[in-house]
Structure formats: structure tokens, C-alpha cells
Amino acid sequence: MRGKIGIVVGLAAGYVLGSRAGRERYEQIKTGFQQVWHTAPVQKQVDKAKELGKTAALALPSALWDGAVKVTKAATKSGTPGEKLDAAIRTGKASAADVSRGAETTAAEVKKAADKAVDDVKKAADDAAKAADH
Numbered sequence: 075m076r077g078k079i080g081i082v083v084g085l086a087a088g089y090v091l092g093s094r095a096g097r098e099r100y101e102q103i104k105t106g107f108q109q110v111w112h113t114a115p116v117q118k119q120v121d122k123a124k125e126l127g128k129t130a131a132l133a134l135p136s137a138l139w140d141g142a143v144k145v146t147k148a149a150t151k152s153g154t155p156g157e158k159l160d161a162a163i164r165t166g167k168a169s170a171a172d173v174s175r176g177a178e179t180t181a182a183e184v185k186k187a188a189d190k191a192v193d194d195v196k197k198a199a200d201d202a203a204k205a206a207d208h
Contacts, residue, residue, distance in 0.1 A: 106202065109202050110195060110198045110199045113201075113202070115198050116194060119187070119194050119195070122187055123187050123191060127184070137169075137173045137176045141166070141169025145166045147165075148162045148165040149161065
């Protein structure tokens, strides 16, 4: 998906920079982009992405903290130093797996939100283009 967005942005930038129409065409494109950007569906997705980012930013530190607490508890249990170390390592590996799963879930949710946002932007751009034609 990043590749597709990069291609579109690159093509648009190349067109704008290489356009013989100059400043007038640039202003037209800029105005069209701003019209699409300020539509309700696009702003709704922007807000969702912001909220998802905040949630994700808060979820991972919590998982890391929980993992650190578990490792500390495992390392301070009674037993020989070797047993404590083994328990801490086992707990650390399990906690790392939890953090990894949390990160993967967060990344999947972000990708899903981004895909939805791109679809909404495309639809809004199509609607704006149709309205401009009429």
C-alpha cells in the first residue's frame, strides 16, 4: 500500500513540477486537493487515524511495563541464582511474545484504517471530480 501511495504522490508532484501550465494549474490542483481534504469522509478518517494512533501509543508502553513487572517478579522469587535467571528468561520471552502480538495487532488495525481512509479519499475525489464536470 505504501508503494501505491508513493507512486501517486510522486506522479502528482512530477506533474505539478513539470506542468507547462505553471502556477495556474498548480493552484487548480491545490484547490482540488483542499476541497477533497476538507470533506467530511476524509476528516472522519483523519480523526479515526489520530485516535487509533493515540490508543496504540498507550497500549504498547502498558504491555512493556507489564512484561517488565513479570520479569522482575520472576527474578526475585526464591531459588538459586540459576533458577531465578531461568525464570526471568522464560518470563521475558513470554512477555516479548505478548508485546509482539500487541504490536502486530496495532499495525494491522492501523493498516485497515489507512486502507479505509484511502478508499474514502478516492471516493471523495471522484465525487469532487464529478461535481466539477457538471
